Amino acid sequence: xxxxxxxxxxxxxxxxxxxxxxxxxxxxxxxxxxxxxxxxxxxxxxxxxxxxxxxxxxxxxxxxxxxxxxxxxxxxxxxxxxxxxxxxxxxxxxxxxxxxxxxxxxxxxxxxxxxxxxxxxxxxxxxxxxxxxxxxxxxxxxxxxxxxxxxxxxxxxxxxxxxxxxxxxxxxxxxxxxxxxxxxxxxxxxxxxxxxxxxxxxxxxxxxxxxxxxxxxxxxxxxxxxxxxxxxxxxxxxxxxxxxxxxxxxxxxxxxxxxxxxxxxxxxxxxxxxxxxxxxxxxxxxxxxxxxxxxxxxxxxxxxxxxxxxxxxxxxxxxxxxxxxxxxxxxxxxxxxxxxxxxxxxxxxxxxxxxxxxxxxxxxxxxxxxxxxxxxxxxxxxxxxxxxxxxxxxxxxxxxxxxxxxxxxxxxxxxxxxxxxxx
Amino acid sequence: xxxxxxxxxxxxxxxxxxxxxxxxxxxxxxxxxxxxxxxxxxxxxxxxxxxxxxxxxxxxxxxxxxxxxxxxxxxxxxxxxxxxxxxxxxxxxxxxxxxxxxxxxxxxxxxxxxxxxxxxxxxxxxxxxxxxxxxxxxxxxxxxxxxxxxxxxxxxxxxxxxxxxxxxxxxxxxxxxxxxxxxxx
Numbered sequence: 001x002x003x004x005x006x007x008x009x010x011x012x013x014x015x016x017x018x019x020x021x022x023x024x025x026x027x028x029x030x031x032x033x034x035x036x037x038x039x040x041x042x043x044x045x046x047x048x049x050x051x052x053x054x055x056x057x058x059x060x061x062x063x064x065x066x067x068x069x070x071x072x073x074x075x076x077x078x079x080x081x082x083x084x085x086x087x088x089x090x091x092x093x094x095x096x097x098x099x100x101x102x103x104x105x106x107x108x109x110x111x112x113x114x115x116x117x118x119x120x121x122x123x124x125x126x127x128x129x130x131x132x133x134x135x136x137x138x139x140x141x142x143x144x145x146x147x148x149x150x151x152x153x154x155x156x157x158x159x160x161x162x163x164x165x166x167x168x169x170x171x172x173x174x175x176x177x178x179x180x181x182x183x184x185x186x187x188x189x190x191x192x193x194x195x196x197x198x199x200x201x202x203x204x205x206x207x208x209x210x211x212x213x214x215x216x217x218x219x220x221x222x223x224x225x226x227x228x229x230x231x232x233x234x235x236x237x238x239x240x241x242x243x244x245x246x247x248x249x250x251x252x253x254x255x256x257x258x259x260x261x262x263x264x265x266x267x268x269x270x271x272x273x274x275x276x277x278x279x280x281x282x283x284x285x286x287x288x289x290x291x292x293x294x295x296x297x298x299x300x301x302x303x304x305x306x307x308x309x310x311x312x313x314x315x316x317x318x319x320x321x322x323x324x325x326x327x328x329x330x331x332x333x334x335x336x337x338x339x340x341x342x343x344x345x346x347x348x349x350x351x352x353x354x355x356x357x358x359x360x361x362x363x364x365x366x367x368x369x370x371x372x373x374x375x376x377x378x379x380x381x382x383x384x385x386x387x388x389x390x391x392x393x394x395x396x397x398x399x400x401x402x403x404x405x406x407x408x409x410x411x412x413x414x415x416x417x418x419x420x421x422x423x
Numbered sequence: 424x425x426x427x428x429x430x431x432x433x434x435x436x437x438x439x440x441x442x443x444x445x446x447x448x449x450x451x452x453x454x455x456x457x458x459x460x461x462x463x464x465x466x467x468x469x470x471x472x473x474x475x476x477x478x479x480x481x482x483x484x485x486x487x488x489x490x491x492x493x494x495x496x497x498x499x500x501x502x503x504x505x506x507x508x509x510x511x512x513x514x515x516x517x518x519x520x521x522x523x524x525x526x527x528x529x530x531x532x533x534x535x536x537x538x539x540x541x542x543x544x545x546x547x548x549x550x551x552x553x554x555x556x557x558x559x560x561x562x563x564x565x566x567x568x569x570x571x572x573x574x575x576x577x578x579x580x581x582x583x584x585x586x587x588x589x590x591x592x593x594x595x596x597x598x599x600x601x602x603x604x605x606x607x608x
Contacts (some may be wrong), residue, residue, distance in 0.1 A: 193586040215581040260555035
C-alpha cells in the first residue's frame with residue numbers, strides 16, 4: 001500500500017515539475033536553394049548542460065534556410081580546439097563551427113563559438129552569447145543568425161517567432177512558436193474563429209480578429225502580461241488590423257458605414273479616421289515600411305486588386321493587373337517586394353511582385369494559398385496552404401527555390417504572421 | 424511528522440503549483456478585458472411575460488398572455504430566417520421579398536426586438552475579402568429592411584465570412600448553402 005502511494009507521489013511530482021506540454025510543429029523540407037554552402041557544425045562541448053543540442057538547433061536552422069548543406073560530423077569540438085582547416089576542407093566543408101557551453105552561477109549560461117572559413121583559412125567570427133538558461137534555444141538561434149550573416153551577407157531570421165491559428169476538435173487556438181516551430185504556446189483559446197493575427201513592430205503584442213462576441217472584433221493583446229484591449233468594436237464588422245511601423249496606430253477594415261472601408265485608429269483603440277473612400281470593398285491594409293502609405297485590396301474596379309495610396313489619399317496607384325482576383329498584399333520590410341495571393345484558373349497561389357521592375361513571379365504549385373507574411377530579413381515568405389485537406393504553413397524563399405512546411409498532427413493551421421527581429 | 428503525511432503535503436503543494444502554472448500558461452483563465460471606450464453591444468431583452476422565449480420548437484407555455492409571439496410559430500413565415508444568394512451576387516432575390524416584408528412588419532410592431540444579420544460566403548477565397556463579401560450580403564438584407572421602415576437601432580449587420588460554414592465540404596451544393604445571410608433575434 002505504501003509502495004503504491006509512493007509511486008503515485010512520484011508520478012504527481014513528475015507531472016507537477018514537467019513544463020506545459022511542449023507543442024511543436026513538424027518541419028518538412030521540400031526545396032533547397034540553387035547554391036548551397038557546405039558547412040560542418042561540431043557538437044559544442046558540454047552542450048547537454050543546456051538540456052538542448054545547441055549544435056543541432058544551429059544545423060536545423062541553416063538547413064531550413066536552403067542555403068546550406070550540412071556536412072555531418074560526430075565530433076565534439078570547443079572553440080579553443082586546434083582545428084585542421086585543411087582536413088575539414090577535404091571533407092567538403094567550406095566552413096566549420098566549433099563551440100562550448102559554460103554554466104555560470106545564478107542560472108546563466110554562456111555559449112561560446114568560433115566560425116572558421118576553411119577555404120580562406122581565416123576565422124570569421126569568435127563570439128559568445130550569454131543568457132539565462134531558459135533562453136538556451138534563443139541563444140542557439142542567435143548564433144545561427146550570426147553564422148548565416150557572415151557567410152551569406154544576409155541578416156539571419158532564426159531568432160524570431162511566428163504566430164498562427166490552430167484548429168482542432170471545435171477549438172481555435174492563437175499560438176506563438178519559435179521560427180523553427182518549437183516551444184509553441186497558446187495565447188488565446190476560443191470556441192469561435194480567430195483570424196488575421198499580426199505582430200506589433202516591437203514584437204510584444206498581437207493584434208487579431210476574434211469572433212467570440214459573435215461578430216468580428218479587433219483585439220490587441222500583450223503577450224507577456226496576457227492583458228488585452230478591444231481595439232475596435234464598432235457597429236458592424238471590424239477586421240484586418242495592420243500596425244504602423246512606429247507601433248502607434250492600426251489600420252483596420254470597418255463596415256460601420258455600410259461598405260467595408262479602411263480606417264486608422266490609435267493602437268489603444270482611441271480616435272478613428274477614415275482613410276479610403278470608394279464605392280467598392282477596401283480591406284487588408286498593409287503599411288509601407290516608411291509608414292507614409294498603405295497597400296490594400298480593393299474591388300472598386302469590379303474584382304479585387306491591390307492598390308497603394310498615401311495615408312492622405314493622394315497618389316492612388318493600382319499594382320496588380322494579372323488575372324481578375326488579387327488579394328492579401330504583404331510588403332517586404334525592405335520595401336522592395338510585394339507578396340500577394342492571385343487566383344489563376346481557379347487556383348489561389350502565392351505571387352511576388354518586384355516593386356521596382358514590376359516583374360511578377362508565381363512561387364508555388366499549390367492551389368489554396370492564403371495570408372502571406374514576410375520574414376523580417378525580407379528573404380522568406382510564410383503563408384498558409386492546404387495539403388490533403390489539412391491546413392499547414394509553408395515558408396518559401398523569395399526566389400521560390402528553398403521551401404519547407406510546418407504542420408501539426410490532426411490540426412488545421414492557418415493565418416500565419418512572422419514576427420520582427422528579436423531584441 | 425509521518426513520512427506519508429509529509430509526502431501528501433508536498434504532493435498537494437506541487438499539484439497546486441502545477442495547477443497555477445497551467446492556468447497561467449494556458450488560456451483557460453479568461454484574459455483581462457480593458458475596453459478603452461464604450462463598446463456598442465447588441466443585447467437581447469428577456470422574453471415577454473408568458474413568452475417562453477425564442478427558438479424553433481420551444482414549447483409555448485403561455486401563462487399570462489393569451490396571444491403567442493409569432494416568432495415562435497414554426498408555421499409562420501417569420502420562422503424563415505435565411506436569405507440565399509446567387510454566386511457573386513449581393514442582391515436580395517425577389518423570392519425572398521415576402522420573408523423580408525414579414526420580418527420588417529414584425530420589427531416595426533415590436534420596438535423591443537433587435538436582430539443581428541449575419542452574412543456568409545462559400546469557402547473559396549481569402550478570409551478577409553470574404554468577410555467583406557459576406558458583409559455585402561448582410562448589408563443588403565439590412566437595407567431592404569430599412570427601406571420598409573425598420574430603424575437602425577433595431578438592426579446590426581455583421582459578417583462571418585467563410586469562417587462558420589453551415590455546410591462543410593466542397594462542391595456546388597455546399598457552396599450554395601453557405602452563400603447566405605441569417606436573421607438572428
